[in-house]
Amino acid sequence: MTDPTTSGTEAPGGAGVRLMRPAEPVAWPDGRRAAAAFTFDVDAESAVLAIDPTSGRRMSVMSHQAYGPLVGVPRLLRLLERHGVRSTFFVPGFTALRHPSTVRDIAAAGHEIAHHGFLHESMVGLDAATEAAALDRGLDALEEVAGVRPVGFRAPMWELNWHTPGLLDERGFLYDSSLMDADVPYELALGPTAPGGRSIVEVPVSWGLDDWEQYCYLPDLSGSGLIEDPAKAVSMWRQEFTALREEGGCFVLTSHPFLSGRPGRAAALEGLVAEVAADPGTWTASLEEIARHVRGLALAPRSVLPLEEG
Amino acid sequence: MTDPTTSGTEAPGGAGVRLMRPAEPVAWPDGRRAAAAFTFDVDAESAVLAIDPTSGRRMSVMSHQAYGPLVGVPRLLRLLERHGVRSTFFVPGFTALRHPSTVRDIAAAGHEIAHHGFLHESMVGLDAATEAAALDRGLDALEEVAGVRPVGFRAPMWELNWHTPGLLDERGFLYDSSLMDADVPYELALGPTAPGGRSIVEVPVSWGLDDWEQYCYLPDLSGSGLIEDPAKAVSMWRQEFTALREEGGCFVLTSHPFLSGRPGRAAALEGLVAEVAADPGTWTASLEEIARHVRGLALAPRSVLPLEEG
């Protein structure tokens, strides 16, 4: 059982020193009020193969996933180009190997390619060595297919282990984008006992800014069983953007080409991309650009105190 | 485990030859910009008996399913006639045997009768011989009841096995409509090693263009537990139609008479049928007509690379 007396956010003795303080406000370039990134997780077949390896037998399910790299990505690349937006695409190694032309097309269009595991495998409960092997396998695939050494990482299923940030730092990653405890990026201290030590940049995400919960329908694999109207999803995301902009936050939307690459959804998304990209108070950029900017601010690293394991 | 190095979409050696390319654009008849089909899966009792054979004991559940052929189909036939739309009805063999008059009425109204399995049984993981037997049993039922030899097939639960297209070709089917990897129909190569060989026409579907996820409530059998407003469902489908038309795609809506045959849902659906059928830029047709048109284009067959089984 987790012992709260040893996992509190103040220094022992109750001296009022807040160890787990909130992320501090971030100043954006050129006097912009807020930042925004449109990110894409190119899960394709890997996301369902990781949930159930036998789903590879289901030709229709596989075709549903392949829609992402085959049709969704090209459509989204055209969409982004129309609005001059540079984005970040998180690509599992398996996707790179199965759909190499898609990954090269993304890179050729000037977007960032980042790491998203090998087979989009959940890392919950995995030891560091096993997780390191999957990280390296993903790196190899991106290198082999697209000649890319990514600086950014997003955990499959957004499931980071407490040891993952250290593994990322060892491999030279600049940033992670899998945590949900702030509205702005911050320097994440590597370990609770090293507040002044090494850190990586964290660019937080939010389940409320993800298309999976709105659109994903994969019988026996994932989803609530319902499929939402893009008008509802995008209206909700716009509301979040408006409120985040007001407070100087960093809007990070996650879309999946096999979901949001469908024509009606892409059209609804384009309305939001157009609005955000045209907003003079918002800096729309890739996560790499955002992370490099944050790194340049030399923020004090923020500790996130781990919990004892159950 | 699936080996991505042998299941990628490029020729071995990384020569950049893309084996699993996207479907190519389709030219529609008479200079139309796009195509549309309103299709109906007449599952009736079979869909729930296949999920749980003991559901046959549940008189109310059976009556809920029987609503489709008894009330929904006649209402939808009147609706289609009002707008001069020819549609495709996918009929499981069991439905044909239990509701023969309904099936004959569909055919008499000039619509296409197509194959939808025997008992709407999922074919996930079944071997080819077992699946072939179910296919033949379904063919026999449609022949016996309605004197029909169908040219089209849609897999129950939209679950195709990698060997299914070959079984369809052996039985002389012109087309399948169960995959989800394109916005337009294409020639589906039979086997990855035969790009220039035999093929069947594939007319893709999409879970987002299906009424099951919006309306299906079958306690202990299927559904999310929620029932959506037809206004929401049809608004979402209209948005998809509008975006697909813009890009020259093929809009294929799947409705179930036991669901969309209810008065309020049929009324909402009629608004969309009216709009699509009256659109001068859209060719509204049965899937058979669409597949014959595509066959006439002599497209190069497209390979869909199977995955190793898990």
Add this chain to the structure above:
Amino acid sequence: MTDPTTSGTEAPGGAGVRLMRPAEPVAWPDGRRAAAAFTFDVDAESAVLAIDPTSGRRMSVMSHQAYGPLVGVPRLLRLLERHGVRSTFFVPGFTALRHPSTVRDIAAAGHEIAHHGFLHESMVGLDAATEAAALDRGLDALEEVAGVRPVGFRAPMWELNWHTPGLLDERGFLYDSSLMDADVPYELALGPTAPGGRSIVEVPVSWGLDDWEQYCYLPDLSGSGLIEDPAKAVSMWRQEFTALREEGGCFVLTSHPFLSGRPGRAAALEGLVAEVAADPGTWTASLEEIARHVRGLALAPRSVLPLEEG
């Protein structure tokens, strides 16, 4: 396995005699175009105790259910009185015994009290003798508490067995309201081999016209996990009413006082009650009144063919 060759809807030999024909149109009194009934299932504690007997330990859950008879019913009685609507309340025997004053208040307000099982127990798979005992126990409770001998029945969970209609007929019930295969009431033949024999009136319901799927949230017991906006639910029901009225159907809405008795939901429901009750083309009545009218039409009984058990 169900044998479709012996459970089809035509006479053996394929003579084209349709045994399971749709319900025929119903002529409504005084030249009205359609009928409507607002019905209430007063499940209270029984509905959750039947799902899980240990839920009786959960004081908060029990209080959530008790809201129905304690607060919801009085509010709904006031609502119905404001619009001069006579309704049908289906009352499980357990509810009558635990909340006798509520049941007497319903009767005193001039509404119909009908049978809804004893503990709202699902009868799926129960033999006739066991089901008969529950029926009699429910009859006894309504007699003891309210001096009522009901003429109407609605199965708990809307789960009728094939033998239930016969049990109802033996006990002198005039009608059942648990099937879903028509938009109008009909005479339900007792047994497929007795088309000209005994029958009871069936007044069909529909899962789409029920508040459970919209509002019910009972952790670990029932519900999708979501709670819908009354504005959505009532808009959907209004759409169904409008379409049914157009076709001369019988609109039967089912509400649960523990759900729709909440202030905001009752206010939304009142908008619909007001509209329907004021519509000169619609006959708003209790199910008993509707069933007596239908009985007076001397319709030919309709057979519903049972399925072999799985």
Add this chain to the structure above:
Amino acid sequence: MTDPTTSGTEAPGGAGVRLMRPAEPVAWPDGRRAAAAFTFDVDAESAVLAIDPTSGRRMSVMSHQAYGPLVGVPRLLRLLERHGVRSTFFVPGFTALRHPSTVRDIAAAGHEIAHHGFLHESMVGLDAATEAAALDRGLDALEEVAGVRPVGFRAPMWELNWHTPGLLDERGFLYDSSLMDADVPYELALGPTAPGGRSIVEVPVSWGLDDWEQYCYLPDLSGSGLIEDPAKAVSMWRQEFTALREEGGCFVLTSHPFLSGRPGRAAALEGLVAEVAADPGTWTASLEEIARHVRGLALAPRSVLPLEEG
């Protein structure tokens, strides 16, 4: 099995004495028509650790929960201050120990700190001694961290046992806020046989007035899988407020800072807070203020009859 003949709401013998009567109307201060409270359950990490202790390993999930005390609470405190609203924050002991500065900030802003269990553990089926220990552990944590002795309690998961009110009374609590059988607060008699005896004030809640069902998405832990639009949630809550105000009720909204503290949701909530707080006919107060007012009315205690255990 529960025996309804001994758990009915009338005195034995059927004398018509209603034992479990509805709560009576409440007169509000200064001639106000209705009351309203905006309450916050600061579950943070505890809510998921209680569901699954191994979830402490999931760094991203923990960060999602930590968002509440780190970012959500400060934002909500600013929001409440803008509208001069005093609120009640239910704080599990674990949250107090892990996020002490947050809890002190809440108290420093003048809001009420109330009891919400120790680790937000469900007490379903726990014996009184075990439950008492958790209550005392929670009391100790609030005392140690914030120097607070709470007068109010809300059960984790809103799961009260029949013995819980007695445990609260023994510890000097003024009120509980976990039941759902009334639209107004009332005096809850401690035990069915003591209608004139001791009581605590109950301020009822409602699942329909809770943000969990609208926003909570915690894979493998909780939620329907969908995330709702704040516009929908707040519109529904406003509708309930409007209807409750009309009838003199007490509107009690429950929000979770890790959910409703997100920018777009807080902005939507602020619209409702502004409207309610500015309404001259509504008394907006903390639950402690409401409970003290109700205690001053010297209402006759209301019995809630327990059910036999299954």
